[in-house]
Amino acid sequence: MTASIAVRVPAKVNAQLAVGGRRPDGFHDLANVFFAVGLYDEITVTPADELRITVEGPDADQVPCDRTNLAARAAELLAARHGIEPRVHIHISKDIPVAGGMAGGSADGAGALLACDALWGTGASRTELLDMCAELGSDVPFSLVGGAALGRGRGELLTPLAVGGTFHWVFAVADGGLSTPAVYGECDRLRAEHGTGATTDDVPDPEPSAALLSALHDGDTTALAGALAAGTAGSSNDLQAAAISLRPALADTLRAGTEAGALAALVSGSGPTCAFLAKDAAGAEQVAAALRASGTCRTARVAAGPAAGATVVRDSRNAADA
Numbered sequence: 001m002t003a004s005i006a007v008r009v010p011a012k013v014n015a016q017l018a019v020g021g022r023r024p025d026g027f028h029d030l031a032n033v034f035f036a037v038g039l040y041d042e043i044t045v046t047p048a049d050e051l052r053i054t055v056e057g058p059d060a061d062q063v064p065c066d067r068t069n070l071a072a073r074a075a076e077l078l079a080a081r082h083g084i085e086p087r088v089h090i091h092i093s094k095d096i097p098v099a100g101g102m103a104g105g106s107a108d109g110a111g112a113l114l115a116c117d118a119l120w121g122t123g124a125s126r127t128e129l130l131d132m133c134a135e136l137g138s139d140v141p142f143s144l145v146g147g148a149a150l151g152r153g154r155g156e157l158l159t160p161l162a163v164g165g166t167f168h169w170v171f172a173v174a175d176g177g178l179s180t181p182a183v184y185g186e187c188d189r190l191r192a193e194h195g196t197g198a199t200t201d202d203v204p205d206p207e208p209s210a211a212l213l214s215a216l217h218d219g220d221t222t223a224l225a226g227a228l229a230a231g232t233a234g235s236s237n238d239l240q241a242a243a244i245s246l247r248p249a250l251a252d253t254l255r256a257g258t259e260a261g262a263l264a265a266l267v268s269g270s271g272p273t274c275a276f277l278a279k280d281a282a283g284a285e286q287v288a289a290a291l292r293a294s295g296t297c298r299t300a301r302v303a304a305g306p307a308a309g310a311t312v313v314r315d316s317r318n319a320a321d322a
């Protein structure tokens with residue numbers, strides 16, 4: 001039987017994204033409260049003559065199938081570290097919106113790393129995997145660990161967070177993505193325009209919100225809704241103003257979700273996906289239906305969390321699949 005391993009990896013929303021000044025290396029220090037939700041990409045690896053990527057799913061045409069794909073870069077990185085050739089076919093079944101601020105590419109990078117490590121028997125430790133994830137991108141370590149975590153540094157230095165319940169979210173998926181560097185750049189531009197300066201000398205160090213962390217810890221949806229709306233300009237996401245500046249129609253999407261009964265509305269990470277917190281599963285379905293009917297987004301998806309991180313779900317070398 002051909003060996004084949006499949007890994008499932010969740011999307012994320014940033015419950016808080018406090019953005020510090022631009023560092024000399026171009027990145028921004030963050031207090032990034034990552035929260036994994038139950039929307040998944042599945043990455044399947046099988047031995048092949050050479051590295052090959054295929055993608056299926058509604059947005060597959062927007063995903064590169066060359067070596068710029070984060071999954072291909074992950075396989076090459078792992079192979080280079082172990083002095084082997086990355087002879088693997090990586091198939092991505094994509095359900096996470098592309099360039100949507102939900103770490104879809106990062107999920108594929110983390111998933112490919114875990115799957116190839118199992119396929120090749122390279123036996124990387126958790127620390128080595130996390131180190132390679134950080135090399136691939138700031139969001140990639142969280143895609144591996146999932147759950148909820150506070151990300152410091154550029155987001156790669158993770159501390160797991162305890163979450164005391166299930167939270168129900170709705171995600172309004174936009175037509176077309178937003179470039180993450182462009183949104184950070186717009187955040188810097190807006191800060192400079194408002195006379196605050198944009199570098200680490202000018203902007204206070206980002207700090208996690210105590211109220212938000214305790215709402216997560218207590219599983220308290222009402223308290224979390226309050227904390228999501230409590231940051232700069234009415235959002236816990238410091239990139240929200242920049243995303244709206246680049247895509248003004250996002251303000252209409254946020255309003256439509258709020259009018260539909262969402263407890264809180266915010267841009268997910270660098271956007272353009274908008275995230276809405278709902279009271280419960282039925283409330284989430286209701287907000288999603290209203291958003292779909294509002295004409296302010298391409299579609300709306302419901303997802304609960306926290307969701308587990310990258311997980312092997314099929315291994316043809318084992319009799320029992322997960």
Ligand SMILES: C[C@](O)(CO)[C@H](O)COP(=O)(O)OP(=O)(O)OC[C@H]1O[C@@H](n2ccc(N)nc2=O)[C@H](O)[C@@H]1O
Nearest residue numbers: 026027028030137138139140154155180181184269270
């Ligand atoms: C917006 C978030 O999704 C929130 O979790 C992340 O901060 C983005 O993480 P990512 O997509 O993994 O980003 P990376 O691939 O590491 O970096 C892409 C680009 O985003 C900008 N970037 C990213 C992370 C960070 N802390 N500061 C930044 O300024 C930089 O211009 C960088 O060149």
Ligand SMILES: Nc1ncnc2c1ncn2[C@@H]1O[C@H](COP(=O)(O)OP(=O)(O)OP(=O)(O)O)[C@@H](O)[C@H]1O
Nearest residue numbers: 069070098099100101102103104105106108139180
């Ligand atoms: N496996 C991948 N899946 C999706 N996009 C990829 C992948 N590999 C590389 N890319 C490129 O990365 C860009 C950003 O895609 P991605 O879906 O990761 O964005 P994102 O969800 O906004 O990321 P983040 O939330 O981490 O900032 C895409 O436009 C695409 O060109």
